[in-house]
Amino acid sequence: xxxxxxxAPNTAIFRRILYLEETNMSQQNSDHEExxxxxxxxxxxRVKALESLLVEKGLVDPAILDVLVDTFExxxxxRNGAQVVARAWVDPAYKQRLLDDGTAAVAEFGYSGGQGExxxxxxxxxxxHNVIVCTLCSCYPWPVLGLPPTWYKSAxxxxxxxxxxxGVLSEMGLDLPNDVEVRVWDSNAASRYFVLPxxxxxxxxxxxxxxxxxxxxxxxxxxxxxxxxxxxxxx
Amino acid sequence: MNGIHDxxxxxxLGEIGYREDEPGFHEQWEIKVFAxxxxxxxxxxxxxxxxxxxxxxxxxxxxxxxxTALVKRMxxxxxxxxxxxxxxxxxxxxxxxxxxxTPAVVHEYLFRTPQTELDIELTPRFHVGDSVRxxxxxxxxxxxxxxxxxxxxxxxxxxxxxxxxxxxxxxxxEPKPQHVYLIRYTAKELWGEEASAxxxxxxxxxxxxxxxx
Numbered sequence: 001x002x003x004x005x006x007x008a009p010n011t012a013i014f015r016r017i018l019y020l021e022e023t024n025m026s027q028q029n030s031d032h033e034e035x036x037x038x039x040x041x042x043x044x045x046r047v048k049a050l051e052s053l054l055v056e057k058g059l060v061d062p063a064i065l066d067v068l069v070d071t072f073e074x075x076x077x078x079r080n081g082a083q084v085v086a087r088a089w090v091d092p093a094y095k096q097r098l099l100d101d102g103t104a105a106v107a108e109f110g111y112s113g114g115q116g117e118x119x120x121x122x123x124x125x126x127x128x129h130n131v132i133v134c135t136l137c138s139c140y141p142w143p144v145l146g147l148p149p150t151w152y153k154s155a156x157x158x159x160x161x162x163x164x165x166x167g168v169l170s171e172m173g174l175d176l177p178n179d180v181e182v183r184v185w186d187s188n189a190a191s192r193y194f195v196l197p198x199x200x201x202x203x204x205x206x207x208x209x210x211x212x213x214x215x216x217x218x219x220x221x222x223x224x225x226x227x228x229x230x231x232x233x234x235x
Numbered sequence: 236m237n238g239i240h241d242x243x244x245x246x247x248l249g250e251i252g253y254r255e256d257e258p259g260f261h262e263q264w265e266i267k268v269f270a271x272x273x274x275x276x277x278x279x280x281x282x283x284x285x286x287x288x289x290x291x292x293x294x295x296x297x298x299x300x301x302x303t304a305l306v307k308r309m310x311x312x313x314x315x316x317x318x319x320x321x322x323x324x325x326x327x328x329x330x331x332x333x334x335x336x337t338p339a340v341v342h343e344y345l346f347r348t349p350q351t352e353l354d355i356e357l358t359p360r361f362h363v364g365d366s367v368r369x370x371x372x373x374x375x376x377x378x379x380x381x382x383x384x385x386x387x388x389x390x391x392x393x394x395x396x397x398x399x400x401x402x403x404x405x406x407x408x409e410p411k412p413q414h415v416y417l418i419r420y421t422a423k424e425l426w427g428e429e430a431s432a433x434x435x436x437x438x439x440x441x442x443x444x445x446x447x448x
Contacts, residue, residue, distance in 0.1 A: 043299060047264040049323040050306065051271060053315065057325045058332040060274045067341050068270035072259070103348060112348045118395070135243030135381050137281060138297070143348075147259030147269070153297045155248035162243045162383065162436055163426050172253045182422075182434040186243065188379045189415055189439030190351045190398055218255060 077146035078217035080111050081194055084144060085220065086212035089199045098196065099123060106144055116143035118190040122183065124198050124222070129176055130183045131169065131222035132193045133161040139187035141194045145217055152221065162186060172223045194220045200228040236375055237382060239289035244383040244426070265298040272305050276335045280304040282377040282405045353397045359414045359442075365391045366448040367418060369440070378402045380444040388448040389420035392437065400441050413442040
C-alpha cells in the first residue's frame with residue numbers, strides 16, 4: 001500500500017476556508033473560537049480541512065465533535081480512578097470486588113465505556129510493584145484514567161519499560177529496593193490495567209474524599225507512589 | 236508485522252520526557268483528531284498506523300499518526316477521495332452521507348462498555364499452570380504478538396476467555412475466535428541473566444501465538 005506521507009491539503013484553499021469560517025464565527029459555538037492571529041501550523045490546517053470536509057459530506061455531525069471533545073477534556077479522567085482507589089482503601093469488600101472484576105466494580109461508580117471492557121486491577125504492596133505499559137500502541141483504561149499522557153505514548157517508555165522497568169522508574173523518580181518484585185503488564189489485548197497503589201502511612205484518619213485527592217494518575221499507572229501527606233501538603 | 240511500532244525491548248529511542256500531571260492533549264487539533272476518529276467510528280486504525288513507514292512513524296507525533304491513518308483508511312474504504320483531501324471540498328459527485336454517530340446515540344456510544352469477549356464455547360488448548368512457548372511466527376498482517384515473546388517460555392496464569400484473533404480482522408471476512416491466556420514470563424527468560432530474578436512480565440496471548448513448551 002502506497003502512503004502519502006502527509007495527506008496535505010492545498011494550503012491556499014484552506015486559508016480561504018478558515019477566513020470564511022472566522023468571518024461568520026460569532027454565531028457559532030464558542031468552543032470553535034480558534035483565532036488565527038498567527039499563521040496556523042500545517043497540522044492545524046490539515047485537521048481543520050478534514051473536519052470541514054467530513055462535515056460537508058455529512059459523515060460527521062459537528063455537534064457530536066463537541067460532545068466528544070467535552071467528554072474527554074472535562075468529564076473522563078484520572079479523578080474517576082482516584083475515587084475508585086480511595087473506596088478500595090476504606091472498604092475491604094469493595095476492594096475485593098475490584099480485584100475480582102474491575103469492570104463491574106468501577107461500574108458501581110457509573111464509570112464505563114470503551115477501553116474498559118476487561119479491566120484488571122493490580123495491587124501494589126510493600127513487596128510487589130506493578131507498572132503498566134503498552135509496547136505496541138497506547139492501550140490505556142479510558143473510563144478510569146481518561147486519555148494517556150504523552151510520555152506514556154513515547155517510544156522510549158514503550159520500548160524500555162519491558163526490558164528495564166527499574167531503570168525507567170528510577171529515571172521517573174521512583175527508586176525501588178532490590179527486594180521488591182516488579183511486575184510489568186503489557187496491555188496488548190483486550191485487558192486494560194490499572195494499579196491500586198499502596199495507601200500511604202499517616203492517612204488512617206482521612207476521609208474517603210480526602211484520600212481520593214491524594215491519588216495521582218501516575219500512581220495508578222505505576223510510575224509513582226502516593227505520597228504521605230504532610231502539614232504543608234503532600235510530601 | 237515486524238514494524239517499528241513493535242518497540243518492546245528496543246533501546247536508543249530517545250527520552251521519555253516525563254512530566255507529572257501532563258495532560259492527554261496539548262493542542263486543540265489533537266483532541267479534534269481524536270474526536271474525528273471516534274465520530275467516524277474508526278476503531279480499527281491500528282493496521283493503518285502500523286503501515287506508516289518507519290521513518291515517518293518516528294517523526295510524527297502521536298495524533299499526527301492518527302490523522303494520517305484515518306485519512307488513509309477513509310481513502311482505502313472509499314469514504315473520501317484523495318482529491319477531496321487535497322481540495323478540502325466534497326467532489327461534485329459526492330452524495331450526502333448520514334453520520335455514523337448521531338446526538339441520539341452519542342451517550343450510549345461513549346459510555347456503553349463494549350462486549351469484546353465472545354460467548355462461544357471452545358475447548359481451550361492450554362490450562363492454568365501449563366508451560367507455553369511463543370511461536371516463531373512473523374505475520375505480515377496486524378498482530379498483537381510482540382516480537383520479544385517469540386521463542387520465550389512462560390506459564391499460563393489465567394484463561395481470559397474467547398476473543399477474535401486480531402491478525403485476521405483486516406484481511407479476512409472469516410473471524411477466528413480462540414482462547415486468550417494471561418502468560419507470565421520471568422524477566423530472566425525474556426532479557427537474560429542480567430535481569431532481576433524477582434521480576435516478571437505479564438501479557439495476554441491468543442492461542443495461535445503459543446505452542447506447548
